[in-house]
Amino acid sequence: MFHQLMYVPQGECALWPTNLMSLPLIADTLMGIAYYAIACSLIYFLQKRKDIPFTSIFLLFVAFIVVGGTNHFIDVWTLWHPDYWLSGTVKVITAGIVVSTALQLIPVIPQVLDLPSPAHLEQINQQLQQLQQEISERKQAEQQLQQLNQFLGLNLRERTAALVKQEIQLHAFLDNATDLIQSVSPEGKILFVNQAWKTTLGYNDADVDQMSVSRIIHPDEIACFQSVIQQLLTTPGDVIAVETKFIAKDGREILVEGNINCQLENGQPVALRWILNDVTQYKKATEELQNSKLFLELILNTIPLYIFWKDQESVYQGCNERWATMAGLASSEQVVGMTDQQLPWTDDEREWYLRxxxxVLTTGQSLLNIQGQQTQADGQQKWRQANKVPIRDATGQIVGLLGIIADITKRQHTGGQLQQYTSQLEVANQELEAFTYSVSHDLRAPLRAINGFSQALLEDYGDTLDETGKDYCNRIRKNASRMGLLIDNLLTLSRVARAAMHYVTINLSDLVQELASELQTSAPHRSVEWIIAPDALVYADANLMRIVLNNLLQNAWKFTSYHPTARIEFGVLQQDEDPIYFIQDDGAGFDLAYIQMLFRVFQRLHTIHEFPGTGIGLATVERAIHRHGGKVWAEGAVEQGATFYFTIPKYLHSVAT
Structure with a gap:
């Protein structure tokens, strides 16, 4: 590449001296490494601080440093390799980056110049710290304010709930109150009423809404009501006691009494509070009690007796007017609180009364029929009969005594006359005894003679007498026998009236059973159903009760004799008062029109040919029952039987003992 064979490495140009070659080699290598380290550091810095401004400038500097380091590594490379085209290309790239950096840096310089100085940054930093502190404090304040708001909100909700609960409890308390409670505006509009108010007057919530208090005030009380309201509004601090009448929904008049006061806000009345009691029944009961008291006083003052009452200390608590007059007092009220020491009795009388x-107060026993003389206020001595009984409260404790005194002065004065009458009665009874003896002996002798001679006449001269003569003799004998029976019955009636009473407990059922057996034995051919109630016990005279039952059963037996079958019953009717004993039959009966003759001596409702008898038996029964203090009566109808009733008082046992 780039025709490397055409050029010679730099080392060869320097003839490769070792010392000379080591210097650029080490320097360029270290600078290349340093450049790359700086570039890496800047890249790392930019990665961590993405908020740094002028990022493009920093990236150009990174590129500039990288190509700068690359140039140093290329210089090391060209010491042995003549890659000068590569070196030149890198330098051109470096020049481009440098020029671009310079061009980019020119507009940035003013901006960089505007960046604060370290002192300014320190100042800004302090301001920022101060602002941060303020922000922190503000956040803390906001947090505290938020907590306070939360607390206040919670407290407000709790307080509101507590107030609602208190209001509910207050309404419940007011509704459970038995008093009539109402709140009324100064203009008279009803603001609040409790349940007792609505129940008593009969209004509901819909009625009360928009109701004026004048609607429930009785017309007769309006003027008084307005006067009270005016007084309250004039002096709001007052509490005024009232007694007035309300009108209920159904028109009833309700008597109420209680208090009214003002509810104030900022010193001004906003409502009138009424707390009232329904006293209708109380007033009615008080009036009835007063009437009862007056009536009781009227009764006490009308009774012809002297009446008083004392407490446990023998202090008088009241009396009737008759007793007050006897004691020389102007009225019965004057005796209250007095003792016998303050009354016109003698010393002996006072001591006797206290004893x-x-x-009475210590034993709880009554003292009855105490007789003696008493000194009146006018100094006269009067005979008195006193009764003193204990007064007990609801628990049975003795709280005082009641005294009832009768004036028996006239009775004492007539005592001599009564003794005289008693003597005369004893003489009459002796004469009656003599008459009874005469009847039982002197009258029986002629009857026996008549009966005996008529019988001898029939036996000795019967053959010489015709049928008429024999009939006359039989009639003489029959009437003599009837006369004897009549004498016996009269003697029985006399003995019933005069005989001494000996009370014992008698089983009437057993006695009836005995007498019924005797009657049935006397006529065994008769068909009679006997019904006898068991264990009918009575406290009475045994002889008289036998006479009573014998006569009544003889009558029942006699008046059922013409019936093929008969029914005779002895029973007892229990009641709150004395038991009623009865003997009932289904025989001939009697006409109720003649019932007044039934118990009279010698009075008969049937002829002697129909039913034999003397007409004395029922009179004897009535006299025997009356001697016991009882009653006897009868019911019946012709051919429908008869029922005879009698009573023996239950108190006889206690009286006899």
Missing amino acids: CDRK
Whole structure:
């Protein structure tokens, strides 16, 4: 290439002295390597710093340095090889690059000159550092501001949620309140009401919306209401107690009472707050209680007794007007708080009253029928009969005593007369005993004689008597026997009225069973169904109860005798008061029009030919029951049977014991 054989290497031109050849060889080699190293460094620098301006200039310098290094390597090469065309070509390329660099550098020089000096760069660097610090601080401030905004936003949301929760709780609290709560604007528009308000007055939310408070105020209360509102608006700090009437949706009048005050904002009233109670039932109950109290006072003052009551310390707590007058007091209220020491009793009477009080209050037992004299305010001595009973509260604790006193002065004055009447009654009873003895002995002797001689007449002279004579003798005997039975019944009636009472527990069921067996034995051919209630216990006189049941069962047996079959029942009707015992049959019965004659002596509702008897049995039953303090009555209808009822008071046991 390039006709190398035509030329001689540079080394030969220098005749190849060793010292001389080593100098360009080393120098060109080192410079070539250095040029290439610089070019590589610049390329590396440009790769790392792509933000460096004038990149094209740097690349031209890289090319310039590379061809410069190449020229040095070519100079080393031409020491042995005469490639001068190659060397010249490289130099031309180098010249082109250098010229291009120079041309490119000319317009860049002004720009390079405008680049800041190191001092200026230092100043700018300081400014940049200061700006960077400011930016950092600003970023930090912005970050803190962002955190603060986040905190404030979170706190605001939490606060808002807390306020909403508080408002919900407040509304729930107000709605759960039993008071009637309303908020009203100064112009009278209702702003808020709670659930109790709506429930009491019967309005709903739609009714309350745009409602004026004057709509619910009773017309009679409007003037008073306006006066209260004016007073509140004039002196907003006041709390005014009110009592007024509302009109409910259904027209009912609701009595309310409570307080009204002003809600202020910036010192100006914005609402009137009402807190009220529905006192309709309370007022009604109070009125009824007052009426009851007045009625009770009327009853106490009408009762013809002296009534008082004391507390546990024997201090008077009240009395009726009759007792107050007896004690010399102007009214019953005056006795409240007084003791017996302040009343016109004698010392002995005061001591006696206190002893009785202590006994009642400590033992809880009543003192009944205490009789004695008492001094009145006018100094008169009156006979009294007192009863003192303990007063107990709902738990059973004794809280005082009640005293009821009756004036028995007249009774005491008539005691002598009563004793006289008692003596006369004893004489009459003795005479009655003598009469009874006479009847039972003196009247029976002639009857026995009549009966005996008529019987002897029939036996001894029966053959000489015709049928009429025999019939007369039989009638004499039959009437004598009936007269004897009548005497026996009268004596029984007399004994029932006079016999002493001996109370024992009697099983009436067993007694009825015994008497029924006797009746059935007396006529075994009769078909009678007996129904007897079991265990009918009563506390009474055994002899009298036997007489009662015997007469009633004899009647039932007798008046069912014409029926082929009969039914007789003994039973008990239980009730809150005294039990009712009865004996019922399905026999001949009786006409209710004649029921007033049923228990009278010698009164009969059937002829003796229909049903034998004396007409004394039911009178004896009535007298025996009355002696026990009971009642007896009957029901029946003709040919539909009869039922006889009687009662024996349950309190007889306690009275007898």
